[in-house]
Amino acid sequence: MMSEADKKALRWVKFRRFTLPYIYLLPAFIVMAFITFYPLIYQVIISFTDFQLKDLMHGLESPNLNQVGFKNYIDIFTNALPVQNFEFLRILTYNFWWAISNVALHVPAGVVIAVLLNIPGLWGKRIYRAIYILPIVVPPIVVATVWQNIFHEQYGAMNYLLTEIMELFGSTDPVRLRWLEEYSAPIKWLLPNSPLPLAYYAMMIANFWLGWPFMTLVATGALQSIPKDLYEAASIDGASNTQQFWNITVPLLKTAMIPASIYGFTLSFNLFALVFFMTGGGPARSTEILVTFAYDLVRNLNLFGVAAAFSVLIFFVALSVFLVTNRLTRATESYTEA
């Protein structure tokens, strides 16, 4: 029989085992309660008001504040905001397209270049590897400004380059592409509800420069962790180089590239600095993504109520993206769940 003291001890142990995880979670959740969850709730409350600049000093106690119900949300969905060229669905589609099209280019390019750098006997591998990671280490604000310069109509390096190429074909006219200002879409059938202006392609080029090195870095790490024995065993069994590539390299790369792709997707999806500095969302908001528009609503238009409603919508977009990607990466599973 257990003594009374033993029973007490056992109950204490059980209590501890039951509550311990929550105690470990406590510090993070206390901090987040104040600076994440409380603002999120606050955000929802503001989103039902016509919060403006004059209310900023007083917050929710402001005497001028009116409850407007779902007006902000309805205005966003029906594009009735006092903002020119705003179409919620178009921006949303564009945002997804922007992120997906970027990742779809960065990942294959990154893998191919990693494979290239992994060729046995290639001269100067170390130097190339060192050079190739430079785009990752340059702050986005610098990258964006440099590329904005490169695509400048008059002084831009891209137009200089194109002019010189055109001269080879006998043309003498200087190329003056208005990369970041031209509104008309060069390829009309691509993404019909959101015509992609030249600026989109300019930003794709800039972001390609920025994006593939990270994928190469990840892919190189993954390639080097593939045991050499696998290839030896395969070649003894008579597998060709091609078969080895598809049956060993690709499957093993996949485990590293899927999370990297998702990381790249979220990064591109919310790529504030590049969009903000290269085009500011222009021309005519055609390259605007959700984040830059939210910033514009707060900083320049001072429509805080609308901005709050918009942020709540971004929250739901983020939630659905997370739930989908979480299925792919299983990031929320614990160590013990096989």
Next chain:
Amino acid sequence: MTTSNTSPKKQNIIIRFLNINTSKETSGRDLPLWRQLLLQVLTLFIGATVMFPIMYIITMSLSSQTTRPSSLQLFPKEISFVAYQQVLDHPTANPVSFTKLLQNSVVLSTVVGLIAVLVAVSAAYAFSRFKFKMRQVLMVMVFIPLLMPAIGLATPLYLLLNSVRLADCGDGVMALAPFATCAVGAGKMVFNLRDSLYGVGVSMIAGALPFAVWNLKGYIDTIPEALEEAAAIDGADANQIFFRIMLPLAVPQLAVTFFIGFIGHWQEFAMSWLFLTQPEDYTLAMTLYNMTGQYASSIPWNRFAAMAVIVAVPVAIIFIALQKQIVGGLTTGGVKG
């Protein structure tokens, strides 16, 4: 995700051409010269495209001309440190010294990074090792802000931080809002949390903390449980396991998470720009932003380029020094080990 869109036949040629044996070691035989040369042309070309914007900005920073170069210059014609000199002497139009800006940047990034990592580690441990009710829900709650840009929370954070104010009501009476306020019309604001580096730090932690939890959880997932089991058999309780075994093992990753955060905070300007109004609170990234922002047409380009190089260098050094760990941390974060 597809890895390539070219046709299978074409790919076979590419694969054969690249002589794919993806293992690390060289197998002793050299590449045929023509193949080596062809590959060198390819890799050099890629290198050139990478270097192009970088050379552009470095060349500009070493110029003594404040105007934008009228033709493409990728190699400095002159090497002048005038721009660097000017930026270090007078980084902004305001009388704020470069050291002050540097100090703001360093202190802000360091403190935010440290707090985020220290608060996150126990939560990461709980998510990785325990099974409990609401686990999935709580984890989603922590991870959502990761996908939600910090800008999305700008307004409520602004209001929240703005409500913490210290006012001098006169006669040596101080009032700390929101708990007490001076009589209407009286009082002089001494301190506003929103308009201070503390406030910006708080708003940055809002973004840094979920990232730290995610990153550390991914790492702890890869630590085998055998050690903890052994310790438990030897009679260690859960707390001892956490402090004596898990924390020491996680220290390298704590450092990596800190540095990844540091890089991000070092470059942060959007939130700071919304919150801060005092020039002496500005950070280096904000100063850089300020140089391009309003007066973009009259930017002294060489000074902007010099500032850009100055802001980029610390990030570059950290990243290059820790590239293996940083990439490892970012990618194992998602998959289970």
